[in-house]
Amino acid sequence: MSTAHLGDDLEVRSLVRVFGAGDGAVRAVDDVSFRAPAGRLTGFVGGNGAGKTSTMRMVMGVLAPTSGETLFGGRPITAADRRTFGYMPEERGLYPKQPVLDQLVYLGRLRGIPAASARTEILDHLERLGLADRAKDHVEKLSLGNQQRVQIIAALMGSPRALVLDEPFSGLDPAAVDGMADLLREHTARGVPVLFSSHQLDLVERLCERLVILRRGEVVADGSPAQLAARGTVRHRLVLTGDAGWVRSMPGVRAVDVDGPVALVEVSDDGAGRRLLTSALERGDVREFSPVRPSLTEIYREVAA
Numbered sequence: 001m002s003t004a005h006l007g008d009d010l011e012v013r014s015l016v017r018v019f020g021a022g023d024g025a026v027r028a029v030d031d032v033s034f035r036a037p038a039g040r041l042t043g044f045v046g047g048n049g050a051g052k053t054s055t056m057r058m059v060m061g062v063l064a065p066t067s068g069e070t071l072f073g074g075r076p077i078t079a080a081d082r083r084t085f086g087y088m089p090e091e092r093g094l095y096p097k098q099p100v101l102d103q104l105v106y107l108g109r110l111r112g113i114p115a116a117s118a119r120t121e122i123l124d125h126l127e128r129l130g131l132a133d134r135a136k137d138h139v140e141k142l143s144l145g146n147q148q149r150v151q152i153i154a155a156l157m158g159s160p161r162a163l164v165l166d167e168p169f170s171g172l173d174p175a176a177v178d179g180m181a182d183l184l185r186e187h188t189a190r191g192v193p194v195l196f197s198s199h200q201l202d203l204v205e206r207l208c209e210r211l212v213i214l215r216r217g218e219v220v221a222d223g224s225p226a227q228l229a230a231r232g233t234v235r236h237r238l239v240l241t242g243d244a245g246w247v248r249s250m251p252g253v254r255a256v257d258v259d260g261p262v263a264l265v266e267v268s269d270d271g272a273g274r275r276l277l278t279s280a281l282e283r284g285d286v287r288e289f290s291p292v293r294p295s296l297t298e299i300y301r302e303v304a305a
């Protein structure tokens with residue numbers, strides 16, 4: 001039995017995975033280190049082929065690292081640890097011809113969850129994800145989004161000690177996204193680290209306390225959304241009473257967008273910002289002059305493009 005207890009971080013250290021050899025070798029994961037802290041939702045983002053799935057597979061032991069380590073609570077992750085983890089792989093593996101409830105009970109038993117307690121938990125999760133009336137249906141009769149919900153329940157049942165979820169939100173409608181987010185928060189509240197990949201940046205920004213951005217196998221950003229926002233280019237929003245077109249000719253000011261009395265600008269330094277504000281005040285009332293935090297999408301474009 002694992003000695004790990006709730007409150008352990010998941011961590012990867014100097015993780016490398018090379019596919020192929022010689023000239024055709026691909027360094028899919030290239031010296032990746034980051035931590036998914038206990039009790040936090042960590043979003044794992046990056047473009048197609050950035051190395052997210054390969055990293056998660058190495059955490060779950062279904063892909064061998066070329067080098068580097070995967071750790072839980074500071075110790076190398078063991079097979080016993082992994083049996084206590086909830087994993088949603090990229091390749092969804094449900095049996096089409098088996099009823100939903102039977103299948104989930106079976107998957108639970110593979111993870112050592114007694115059938116009776118698995119049933120209670122599964123029925124509760126089906127209810128919460130709006131699938132209570134589908135428990136006896138064959139999986140193949142469900143829409144893809146509903147099959148996805150079943151897959152999610154398979155990963156979440158049995159009070160896992162860590163959750164590793166590859167694209168858990170893809171294909172879900174907004175109500176299911178909210179239901180799923182609530183479920184994940186219940187797990188972080190128990191002290192579980194949750195690592196999930198996603199291409200939906202708005203969702204990651206809304207949900208995550210931490211995020212890790214990969215680009216071509218390397219970590220290019222790692223921190224809270226606020227920490228990442230502080231790294232991005234800060235802009236200012238200037239709202240005047242008259243037309244703001246004149247800001248375009250101010251030295252040290254780049255007008256990103258001007259629309260009537262509203263201008264979004266980047267200033268080269270504090271001095272240029274002060275000169276801009278002074279000029280604006282000389283021309284009349286200034287209704288607003290405020291820094292604009294870059295959105296995650298903008299930060300992502302800066303670091304991952």
Ligand SMILES: Nc1ncnc2c1ncn2[C@@H]1O[C@H](COP(=O)(O)OP(=O)(O)OP(=O)(O)O)[C@@H](O)[C@H]1O
Nearest residue numbers: 019020026028046047048049050051052053054055
């Ligand atoms: N089994 C494999 N054999 C050879 N190359 C592979 C294998 N698995 C992944 N790769 C390559 O490794 C790189 C990273 O792929 P990976 O699936 O980890 O990225 P990803 O970030 O999950 O991408 P996506 O968002 O598209 O799912 C890609 O170039 C991919 O082609």
